[in-house]
Amino acid sequence: MSSKAQALLKRERKVLSTSYVRPYPFVPERGEGVWLYDVDGNRYLDFMGGIAVNTTGYGHPKVLEAAQAQMQRFVHVCFSDFSHEPNVSLAERLVEKLGGGYRVYFGNSGTEAVEAAIKLVRYHTRRPYLLAFTGAFHGRTFGSLSLTSSNVKYRQGFAPLLPGVVHVPYPSPSRPPFGVPPERAGQAVLDYLEHLFKTKLPPAEVAAFFVEPIQGEGGYLLPAPGFFKDLKALLEHHGILLVADEIQTGAGRTGTFLAMEQEGVQPEVVTLAKGLASGFPLSALLFREELSSWPPGAHGTTFGGNPVAAAAAMATLDLLEEGLMENAREVGAFLKAKLEELLKGVPGVVEVRGRGLMLAVAFASGELRDRAVNAAFERGLLTLPAGPDALRIAPPLILSQEEAEEGAGRLAEAIRALG
Ligand SMILES: Cc1ncc(COP(=O)(O)O)c(C=O)c1O
Secondary structure, eight states: OOHHHHHHHHHHHHHSOTTOOOSSOOOEEEEEBTEEEETTSOEEEESSHHHHTOTTOBSOHHHHHHHHHHHHHOSOOOTTTOOOHHHHHHHHHHHHHTTSOEEEEEESSHHHHHHHHHHHHHHHHOOOEEEEETTOOOOSSHHHHHHOOSOGGGTTTOOSOOTTEEEEOOOOTTSOGGGOOGGGHHHHHHHHHHHHHHHTOOGGGEEEEEEOSSBTTTTSBOOOTTHHHHHHHHHHHTTOEEEEEOTTTTTTTTSSSSGGGGGTOOOSEEEEOGGGGTTSOOEEEEEEGGGOOOOTTSSOOSSSSOHHHHHHHHHHHHHIIIIIHHHHHHHHHHHHHHHHHHHTTOTTEEEEEEETTEEEEEESOHHHHHHHHHHHHHTTEEOEEETTTEEEEOOOTTOOHHHHHHHHHHHHHHHHTTO
16 A cells, blocks of 8 residues: 555545545546546546536536636635636526527536525425435425435435435335335335325325436435336326436436436436536536525525536536537446446446446445455456445546446456355
């Protein structure tokens, strides 16, 4: 283990909050494309992308140029008080990407977009209840944390949380609820919801259902095919809004701008963050025009909607449209197939799953997964855990087929070596 990285980790242990997780001792110095170099000069292939954030990789000239140009003009005026070109242009562009008829509220982080969504759906419907899935992750501030249920460590010690949140089992064919076979996962959850609405939870008092199109922190779990279409119909019947939390799945990661496009569902509310501005802090809440009833001052923020982040987001959108979404689809499919081929029959590997460049290798246990993440790191590949037993892969969307092959090889070698 290198001395510079160790020395820094030793220093931070004296001054930093103990809440920071350090899955392995990686201390970056600089990045280039999909590669990161640590303070000791070691080179790593980045299959985590700052947790699905670094859409365009490290140091993309177009993103840097856009951000630098805006920095020369001005870095901040409070957008809650004063308008500016970068945010208006970005809002127009995002609304257009969703097909029109939405409005936008900007924040800095994912959790801020989710908090804003909670306030918006409550304000608009005046209904008290919120639905979310077991295994969901929507953030760590009190509102979003109340929706989160992917790991008890996020909640422990923080109660009481927001009242009125009801969790419903998630229809994953990989982990079917209620002990049903995988092909029944979707219908079983719909039946459960109908039952809930008849026995315990008055649907007319539910404001919204918050969903991730693919569960992220919960383990990169896909929903049952067609489930979201059926869910949307049921929610519409009861006047319940669908909030698609696309913070991890959005901005092209799964091969389309929103993952919900692939489900054929148009949510009333969408949250975006992570990959939207290639690493600059920015989130966006998009909501249907009809839900626009907030008077000035009903919600706001000092930093949200930073113009430098907006300029970086515009450059990111250009690059997504110029081929990165297509690349996520193609290289993602290649990488998934490659991993399936290399990991076939390897003991302890349960499946390779995901869409686009949001992929995971699921293991028979969390312990095995943790060892795999560490073994990959030792082979110069950066990955992260997700959920109880998955290793997630969320590289920059600029990943080439050759780099995907290189990473798959390193990962398979690491996993095989676990024995
Ligand atoms: C789906 C989803 N929603 C919300 C969040 C919270 O975002 P942030 O960490 O930027 O607050 C995350 C972060 O992982 C996420 O994956």
